[in-house]
Amino acid sequence: MASQANTIVALSTAPGFGAIAVVRLTGPISLSIISTLTNKKAFKPRLATFTKIFYKTNHLDDIIVTYFKAPESYTGEDVVEISCHGSQYIIERIIELCINEGARNAEPGEFTKRAFLNGKMDLSQAEGVADIIHTQTQAAHLASTNLLDGHTGIFIKKCQKQLIDIISLLELELDFSDQEIDFTPKSKIENQLVDLQNTLQMLIQSFNYGKLVKEGIRVPIIGPPNSGKSSLLNAFLQEERVIVSPTAGTTRDSIEESFRRGGYQFRLIDTAGLRQTTDSVEQKGIERTNKYIQQADLILFIIDPSKPVSDFQKYLPNNLDDTIIILNKIDIISESQLNNKQKYFKNFNTITISAKTHNGIHRLADKMVNHIKVKRPKNENIIITRKRHKYSLINTKQSLEHALFSIKDNQPSEIIVMDLRIALDSLSEILGKVYNDDILNNIFKNFCIGK
Amino acid sequence: MKTDYEIIVVGGGHAGAEACLASARLGHSTLLITLDKTNISRMSCNPAIGGLAKGHLVAEIDALGGEMAKIADSTGIQFKMLNQSKGPSVWSPRAQSDKIEYSKQMTAVINQQPNLDVLEDCGTDIILENNKIIAINTKNSGNISCKALIITAGTFLNGKIFIGTETQTGGRIGEQAAYGLTESLNSHGIISGRLKTGTPARIEKDSIDFTKTTIQYGDKNPAPFSFQTTDFHPPNVPCYLTHTNTRTHSILERGFDESPLFTGVIKGVGPRYCPSIEDKIVRFKDRTAHHIFLEPEWYNANQYYVNGFSSSLPKDIQLAAIHTIPGLENAEFIIPGYAIEYDFFPSRQIYSTMETKQISGLYLAGQINGTSGYEEAAALGLMAAINASAKIKQIEPLILKRSESYIGVLIDDLITKDPKEPYRMFTSSAEYRLLLRYDTADRRLSEKAFQHGLLPERFYLTVKSKEKLRHTLIEYIQKTNISPTDINPILESKKESLLKSGVILSKILKRPSITFDDISCFLPQNLVDECSKHQNLKNIIEVDIKYEGYIKRNLSQVKSLANNENKKIPSSLDFRKITSITKEAQEKLFKIKPETIGQASRIPGVKPSDITTLLILLSK
Numbered sequence A: 001m002a003s004q005a006n007t008i009v010a011l012s013t014a015p016g017f018g019a020i021a022v023v024r025l026t027g028p029i030s031l032s033i034i035s036t037l038t039n040k041k042a043f044k045p046r047l048a049t050f051t052k053i054f055y056k057t058n059h060l061d062d063i064i065v066t067y068f069k070a071p072e073s074y075t076g077e078d079v080v081e082i083s084c085h086g087s088q089y090i091i092e093r094i095i096e097l098c099i100n101e102g103a104r105n106a107e108p109g110e111f112t113k114r115a116f117l118n119g120k121m122d123l124s125q126a127e128g129v130a131d132i133i134h135t136q137t138q139a140a141h142l143a144s145t146n147l148l149d150g151h152t153g154i155f156i157k158k159c160q161k162q163l164i165d166i167i168s169l170l171e172l173e174l175d176f177s178d179q180e181i182d183f184t185p186k187s188k189i190e191n192q193l194v195d196l197q198n199t200l201q202m203l204i205q206s207f208n209y210g211k212l213v214k215e216g217i218r219v220p221i222i223g224p225p226n227s228g229k230s231s232l233l234n235a236f237l238q239e240e241r242v243i244v245s246p247t248a249g250t251t252r253d254s255i256e257e258s259f260r261r262g263g264y265q266f267r268l269i270d271t272a273g274l275r276q277t278t279d280s281v282e283q284k285g286i287e288r289t290n291k292y293i294q295q296a297d298l299i300l301f302i303i304d305p306s307k308p309v310s311d312f313q314k315y316l317p318n319n320l321d322d323t324i325i326i327l328n329k330i331d332i333i334s335e336s337q338l339n340n341k342q343k344y345f346k347n348f349n350t351i352t353i354s355a356k357t358h359n360g361i362h363r364l365a366d367k368m369v370n371h372i373k374v375k376r377p378k379n380e381n382i383i384i385t386r387k388r389h390k391y392s393l394i395n396t397k398q399s400l401e402h403a404l405f406s407i408k409d410n411q412p413s414e415i416i417v418m419d420l421r422i423a424l425d426s427l428s429e430i431l432g433k434v435y436n437d438d439i440l441n442n443i444f445k446n447f448c449i450g451k
Numbered sequence B: 001m002k003t004d005y006e007i008i009v010v011g012g013g014h015a016g017a018e019a020c021l022a023s024a025r026l027g028h029s030t031l032l033i034t035l036d037k038t039n040i041s042r043m044s045c046n047p048a049i050g051g052l053a054k055g056h057l058v059a060e061i062d063a064l065g066g067e068m069a070k071i072a073d074s075t076g077i078q079f080k081m082l083n084q085s086k087g088p089s090v091w092s093p094r095a096q097s098d099k100i101e102y103s104k105q106m107t108a109v110i111n112q113q114p115n116l117d118v119l120e121d122c123g124t125d126i127i128l129e130n131n132k133i134i135a136i137n138t139k140n141s142g143n144i145s146c147k148a149l150i151i152t153a154g155t156f157l158n159g160k161i162f163i164g165t166e167t168q169t170g171g172r173i174g175e176q177a178a179y180g181l182t183e184s185l186n187s188h189g190i191i192s193g194r195l196k197t198g199t200p201a202r203i204e205k206d207s208i209d210f211t212k213t214t215i216q217y218g219d220k221n222p223a224p225f226s227f228q229t230t231d232f233h234p235p236n237v238p239c240y241l242t243h244t245n246t247r248t249h250s251i252l253e254r255g256f257d258e259s260p261l262f263t264g265v266i267k268g269v270g271p272r273y274c275p276s277i278e279d280k281i282v283r284f285k286d287r288t289a290h291h292i293f294l295e296p297e298w299y300n301a302n303q304y305y306v307n308g309f310s311s312s313l314p315k316d317i318q319l320a321a322i323h324t325i326p327g328l329e330n331a332e333f334i335i336p337g338y339a340i341e342y343d344f345f346p347s348r349q350i351y352s353t354m355e356t357k358q359i360s361g362l363y364l365a366g367q368i369n370g371t372s373g374y375e376e377a378a379a380l381g382l383m384a385a386i387n388a389s390a391k392i393k394q395i396e397p398l399i400l401k402r403s404e405s406y407i408g409v410l411i412d413d414l415i416t417k418d419p420k421e422p423y424r425m426f427t428s429s430a431e432y433r434l435l436l437r438y439d440t441a442d443r444r445l446s447e448k449a450f451q452h453g454l455l456p457e458r459f460y461l462t463v464k465s466k467e468k469l470r471h472t473l474i475e476y477i478q479k480t481n482i483s484p485t486d487i488n489p490i491l492e493s494k495k496e497s498l499l500k501s502g503v504i505l506s507k508i509l510k511r512p513s514i515t516f517d518d519i520s521c522f523l524p525q526n527l528v529d530e531c532s533k534h535q536n537l538k539n540i541i542e543v544d545i546k547y548e549g550y551i552k553r554n555l556s557q558v559k560s561l562a563n564n565e566n567k568k569i570p571s572s573l574d575f576r577k578i579t580s581i582t583k584e585a586q587e588k589l590f591k592i593k594p595e596t597i598g599q600a601s602r603i604p605g606v607k608p609s610d611i612t613t614l615l616i617l618l619s620k
């Protein structure tokens, strides 16, 4: 049961395309969460405040915060509305930040439920409210039924079965120690848990891949001024299959063009466009660039090899794992300049092109496809696409972690089981509850119990 | 003869014994109706009390002021603490009992109890007025009126015994069954079903060759069930271990076409955790041997219980099969194994007070709730009586939470899970296992028992002073700093890693190999001396400290779920009319009619969103 005292968070505008999104918090710590996230101490009730929100010390977005003090709010609790840019990435980060600060994802209809329970709605609306929740739950249920029928559902069911089996082994030892049964050594249980953990990790990672497939791959083109960013974008647009319609979640302050290749949609973001905004100070430009780097799935880092290292060094992303380094302008630069920079980037993924003559553009596109392809899960059919599922899996994995720690710490089985049961509950959020009876059934089926 | 009582208990088994004693002790004029006065609290099956999770129940019965633990202590002939290699929350006491002495002593307690009469008769009809119990009709003594009726009929209602193709009526071998009550309850809308259980053969001691078996004793330092027991020196009578073999199995297989179990003659469902030997060899074909324990049925018994050989195959097959077992080549039957089928009343029909939802003043308790085991029955009988009394006195009922007792788990599971087979207590059924150690039963329950008037004040005061001492000592251990020079010699002797700087004592005690006694020299001597006077207290403190973090986690889980747990659902609510919950939830809720949101949330098939909807509708 959800506790009334919790603070919950949810996107309250319909997900998808839209310039502005509203993320809402309700519950006792709503205000303290937003204060922490914005480094602001106080918000006046009912007053829209323009401020910045930070993600891992970096500026994430400019937002408008409106605080509604209990009981003068939709739910009757302290409510905070965060208006942010309608990008999927930003919405998700903001929700993630709120969860890190102690909120949890709202269940379907939970805002309405609270509004009702706190007397914010007419009694005659009760049935209506219940129906809304019912409908939303049906929809969620349908989605999970679809999941259950698919490969991923079957796969997660297998994980659940494995976990039930492990719990059964431990419960067997606790509840039937007077039986003539060989109990499983802890080391074996430990191995099984580690295997399961790896499987879950794979599933969790599949979410990222699933998202890449579903939402397109965000590819900012980064580099110092005049390295050829705009030229590269144009080259792509002339050479590749361009998608004309705007993509869901496009932020309004970037220039974005998409093309399709190898089954993927690449969303090129030309950060050069930023120069035309009011930011005149270079430092500010770098800050912006960093923001795009954070949101990137793949970075194209482009340089003019004839320039010294100092020209591009400050633009270089910290982590070059997901970066392709493009040595541009091979139609004009000298061999030695090229060699020099190739040496500099010898441990990284580099390519030489000419954005002007389009030499190497197809090669680059292939490289980009390959870069995403290697992230493909072993079985491409097993991909989770719902954020809720990802969180359940992460929680499951975390509880397995605790259980593994208890095993290493030589704790008794009932302590280990405690965390495994929590893990099972988390996993069961995806597939439906497992009762102790199911565990006992499993024991009776597999072991000869009874004297 | 008196024909007017406040509370009448029908059935003198383990549930009935606790029920009638509790009722009389709570000040009600009480009548126990039993078919046979000489068979009160008989152990129909194995001669043992306690065991995994059941030992916990016995300790809780004790803390609530019940009788089972005390009698088990004084009639036990071998004691063992089970699961000692596991964590402390699953340690569980078990005893081999002298079943004749057990019945005798319980009968004596009942006979000496003021306020309590015993009538040898058979209850046949319940008599209602405005859907409320006013009397019971008996076979020989006519109507006897009452304010509350507690039925604890065990396996006796329409009991039917099976041995091979032979069937006979009976509530236990050699005892008549009881007729009338089921039909009477049915006619008032209470649904019944059939369950099955079985028991193995009893054999003659002199026909056993014990030299071919392995002798097994109990613990050298036995621990009693009851926290009230002092000066505890029980005998340590051994059991004997032997085993079946493939010859045994093939002989048994020959009887399968005469098995009432396999030929479908027995309709009732039996417990899977207590299968017959024929069931075991069918389901686990590749097992070539099964353990058989030979257990004495009383002190110096000539009769042994063949534990592990429960069967309803024909007598000659059973005997031929037994003769293949080492040590039992010449075994002679006193009683063959048999199966018994009996009526029960699915527990979704009772409230957590044990009162039926249909009929006011009618309580059902024990094996007729669909349970198995003496301990489960005794616990339910006790709770029924406490709550029947509370209702008459118009005070709050005693409803134990899942987070404070196995009894609470037991009753809640019975009501919400609608079990398909006889329900047995398992520690895994308790989600807050760490909070429910057997040695904390007094801590958890005695306050409530005292308030309800069942636990005598002097025992309650003992518990209180023990608690106070425990708190003081724990606080001391958590606050006292210890220097490396003082503690390192002890750590060294225990091969533990040494300290470089001082720490608090509790940190030392948290180390797995360090015991209370290891650190007691750093505690005030008078407190330690005081501590030794309480049974087991040193160990209790040690465990409390060692598992502190985990216990805290369990407690916070309980807290986070507590919000709507006790929110009442009015009995007038028609779940079928709530269109905004799932169809499955509608059906399940309608069938079980949960009393609280907590109960509703534990019914399989009811989803969290259904609960949300219920909460919304309830706030209307």
Ligand SMILES: Nc1nc2c(ncn2[C@@H]2O[C@H](COP(=O)(O)OP(=O)(O)O)[C@@H](O)[C@H]2O)c(=O)[nH]1
Pocket: A223, A224, A225, A226, A227, A228, A229, A230, A231, A232, A272, A328, A329, A330, A331, A332, A353, A354, A355, A356, A357
């Ligand atoms: N010769 C040559 N010139 C290039 C190439 N790529 C870009 N340029 C030129 O370099 C200048 C800066 O290019 P631009 O795309 O605007 O760079 P941005 O500032 O990074 O967007 C322009 O004059 C381009 O024509 C190339 O591959 N070869």
